[in-house]
Amino acid sequence: MLPPMKRAHYYWLLQVLGWSAIALFTALFINQFSPLSTIYFPLAAWCGATGLLLSEAWHRLCRRRQARGQALAWPAALVATVVLGTVQAASNLAMDQLISGGGWNSAPPGWIMMLLLFWSGIMLAWNVAYMAALSLRRNQRLEAEALLLEAETLRLEVLAKDAELRALQSQVNPHFFFNSLNSVRALMYxxxxxxxxxxxxxxxxxxxxxxxxxxxxxxxxxxxxxxxxxxxxxxxxxxxxxxxxxxxxxxxxxxxxxxxxxxxxxxxxxxxxxxxxxxxxxxxxxxxxxxxxxxxxxxxxxxxxxxxxxxxxxxxxxxxxxxxxxxxxxxxxxxxxxxxxxxxxxxxxxx
The missing domain is CATH 3.30.565.10 (Histidine kinase-like ATPase, C-terminal domain)
Known part of the structure; x- marks a missing residue:
């Protein structure tokens, strides 16, 4: 259960590291097809930057929904996966064609389908990780609330027990002194x-x-x-x-x-x-x-x-x-x- 500032710090650290790793993977993948070529490294950087921006936009939208009391459900996450993956693939393809100087029709259908599957899979992995983090945070909050409730229940039980003990003891003392005073009264004569x-x-x-x-x-x-x-x-x-x-x-x-x-x-x-x-x-x-x-x-x-x-x-x-x-x-x-x-x-x- 980290404070909000600490959570934001780790969120951005993981975002930058994750999308940087994906950009590096993209550069290495492209290099397999075009060795000794550096023209495609800007494309890899573009993929990492647009992936970070798109995932952050979806993250902000999710937070607004949560603020309105609308929890992130799997159907919404799956729709977002398809939309984000499609936008990322289109952005990747557009930059690829811009760098290579080719037209929109030059990309083979198989390559386009591979891009769609790849970036949809990346966005799906992001959504799974995000929902897992939300679930973990919610469980930790519920556990903390349960512990607080249990502690408060125990405190109330102790107070009730103490009150009952005091009430019972207050019944004993008058009874005892009444008997003792009767004994004193009988002996005084x-x-x-x-x-x-x-x-x-x-x-x-x-x-x-x-x-x-x-x-x-x-x-x-x-x-x-x-x-x-x-x-x-x-x-x-x-x-x-x-x-x-x-x-x-x-x-x-x-x-x-x-x-x-x-x-x-x-x-x-x-x-x-x-x-x-x-x-x-x-x-x-x-x-x-x-x-x-x-x-x-x-x-x-x-x-x-x-x-x-x-x-x-x-x-x-x-x-x-x-x-x-x-x-x-x-x-x-x-x-x-x-x-x-x-x-x-x-x-x-x-x-």
């Missing part, structure tokens, strides 16, 4: 010191949430810090009914996850595992590597059953944010086995 401690932990959570609002993913270590602050709040509320256990494999702290995704699972474990059970529940938070993927699990004692009052908005939200941030291979599954309910995050480490 029982233990002010613990209520003050709970407010401190809530401030830590708010700070983390505000800092992570404008990022797609955060290191697991940061998310675990927020989870510990949340569990400290709920520990004040549930006391010995809430027991937390962390099993974080070495090296997993740097793995990134969508902010508040682990927090959402821990909230659900407290809500459906600790709160409804008089004996409470242990909550296990496990992070490990599984081959080329990461597995993060939140488990609580209980039974996985349909709850008429549960909207599962939090889980659905977390699942969508995980897929948007980590790709289609990421998953969030709920399962029950031997009295334990497990919420399991899986995603490729390379994501």
């Amino acid at each position: 029982e233990d002010r010191d613990n209520a003050a401690n709970m407010i401190d932990q809530l401030a830590t959570l708010m700070r983390y949430t505000l800092m992570s609002t404008f990022t797609d993913c955060v290191p697991l270590a940061q998310e675990l810090g927020a989870v510990r602050a949340y569990l400290a709040i709920e520990q004040i509320r549930f006391e010995e009914r809430l027991r937390a256990r962390f099993e974080i494999e070495a090296g997993m702290e740097g793995v990134t996850i969508p902010p508040m995704s682990l927090q959402t699972l821990v909230e659900n474990a407290v809500k459906y595992g600790v709160e409804p059970r008089s004996a409470g529940s242990e909550i296990r938070i496990i992070a490990r590597q599984d081959g080329a993927g990461a597995v993060i699990e939140v488990a609580n004692q209980g039974v996985l059953r349909a709850n008429p009052g549960a909207t599962r908005v939090g889980l659905s939200n977390a699942r969508k944010r995980l897929e948007l941030a980590k790709g289609g291979q990421a998953s969030l599954d709920l399962s029950e086995h031997e009295g334990w309910v497990r919420a399991t995050l899986r995603f490729p480490l390379a994501a």
Whole structure:
């Protein structure tokens, strides 16, 4: 895809070289019939000059047609080939007769037919080369436009993905703080010191949430810090009914996850595992590597059953944010086995 000035430069360079080569060929051809004669070299120069002028005239006409939106088609190129070849042959014959001093009837019919075929073939070759150049330029332009369109589509997809992530995250934060404030309110009438401690932990959570609002993913270590602050709040509320256990494999702290995704699972474990059970529940938070993927699990004692009052908005939200941030291979599954309910995050480490 050369700029117009550069294209014009190469066009004229090829024109001059091409028609000069044809003029040289014509001179050598004539010399085969009239050795040691120089009278026909002006004829060869004339053939090259008129060929360049005729092809340039056709080139300008083609450009005018293109400016009007009329593409150069093969029928028009073939008609131009015959017309240009005939004009060039007639010009060649006229100059030949002028130089030799013969009359118009002195040229044999076979020679005239040979001239017509030769110059029509030259003009056909010129048109084929010109149309090939136009086709190549058009294909390059279409490829460039396709690449630009693809880049713009990808940019819009990224913007849409980012907007969806922000929208989903904005749904999580109010839900979480509403639950936390309810816990603070319930404790204020029982233990002010613990209520003050709970407010401190809530401030830590708010700070983390505000800092992570404008990022797609955060290191697991940061998310675990927020989870510990949340569990400290709920520990004040549930006391010995809430027991937390962390099993974080070495090296997993740097793995990134969508902010508040682990927090959402821990909230659900407290809500459906600790709160409804008089004996409470242990909550296990496990992070490990599984081959080329990461597995993060939140488990609580209980039974996985349909709850008429549960909207599962939090889980659905977390699942969508995980897929948007980590790709289609990421998953969030709920399962029950031997009295334990497990919420399991899986995603490729390379994501």
